[in-house]
Amino acid sequence: MTSPTDRPRVATELDGDVWTVTLDRPEAGNAIDPAMAAALAAALDARPAGARAVLLLGRGERFCVGGDVRAFAGADDLPAFVGRLAEDWHAVVRRLLDSPVPVVAGVQGAVAGAGVGLVGACDVVVSARSTRFRPAYGALGLSPDGGSSWVLARTLGAPLALDLMLTDGTLTAVEAHRHGLVARLVEDEELPGAAVELARRLAAGPVRAMVRTRGLVRRAATRTAAEQLDDEARLIAESAADPEGREGVRAFTAKRPPDFRSA
Template identity: 75%
Template sequence: MTGAQDRPRVLTETDGEVWRITLARPEAGNALDPATARQLAAAFRERPEATRTVLLLGNGERFCVGGDVHTFAGAADPGAFVGQLAHDWHEVIRLVLQCPVPVVAGVQGAVAGAAVGLVGACDLVVCARSTKIRPAYGAIGLSPDGGTSWALTRALGAPRALDLMLTNGVLTAAEAHLFGLVGRLVEDDEVHESAVALAHQVAAGPVRAMVRTRALVRKAATRTLDEQLDDEARLIAESAADPEGREGVRAFVEKRTPDFRGAR
């Protein structure tokens, strides 16, 4: 019999043009430990080239409760252990941010700790209405990692982000949607179905243009309008020269639906 510790923490499968990655440790709320970080990084690196979207899901009632605090408590050198886990987890965040195709997430139940940064790194997030989002670091005497401080400050602004993190507060799904941390709210029993549908919708689109758009949006808050205009001009020229852009323009002129999948 295979014990819980021996089962994969992360499951992957190809669903047509979607590379589906599922956190698969529901008995622990998909808590993050070194094995989860390694397996999730491997899942992003192993994405089949033919897939056009990544879909990130979590098995069970909770998407991810953040770091596995029980492993922190059992470490002989907690500083070294947590520091290495943060280093490994940050590699996951970088892989999400640099993914060459759009990343869609479907989240439910609880999003806590480092999982907040993971959600913030995804391009499109479908969130169940009853989801609670909680940084939770202050409850165990730690400062944030995993890009959580970046994601929350970016979405909420510094005053609200500090209020949330310094008081060990909780964001409802409605608040997360209002502030822009998540893009879509759906009923609890629809989250996976809606996220799958969205991932397939994105996969049918101009994914390379979407990735260029993602880059523009992420940089917009940290540079001048002149810098943004220069980058927009460069990237729209790249898009116009790209087979996707050529196909999109031809389809518009010919009054038909573009076939971005065939634009190589």
């Protein structure tokens, strides 16, 4: 029998055209260690060409509790260990931010530490109502990593983000939804089905236009209106030249549902 230590940290499955990637270390709350970072990066790189969306899940009661503090404690050189792990984890976050297809996350239980940044790198997040979100760095005497300071500042605003992080506070799922950290809130028992349904819906859509839309939305906060208008004009022209755009226009004029998968 495979022990929890030997079992792969991440499980993958192609469900139609959805590439499901599941953090699979439930006995440790899906805590992040070097093996988890490497496995998740490899899973995202292994997305089949036909997969039109990624669905990120966490097995067990907790989605991701952040860094593996037990591994920190056992490191011979703590600064070097933590620094390397942060760099490896940031490579994972960058893969999600730059994903060529939409990324959906379904989260439950606990989202803590670098898990907050992981969630923030996804395009649409579905949360179970009982989920709690906690930066958790202050209790360890550490500053944030994993993109958590970026996503919390963007969603909560600097005053609330600082209040949360400096006091080692916790957000309920309702609060996370209210502030925009998560897009959808569902009852706990509905989470798996809701996340899968959403991922399938996005996979059936114009995924290249969705990726352009993601870029526009993320860049909007740091641009002038004029800069945004210029980028919108350029990207909508690209979308119109794309087979998806052509199919969408044809379907509209023919009064039929578009078939973006075939496009």
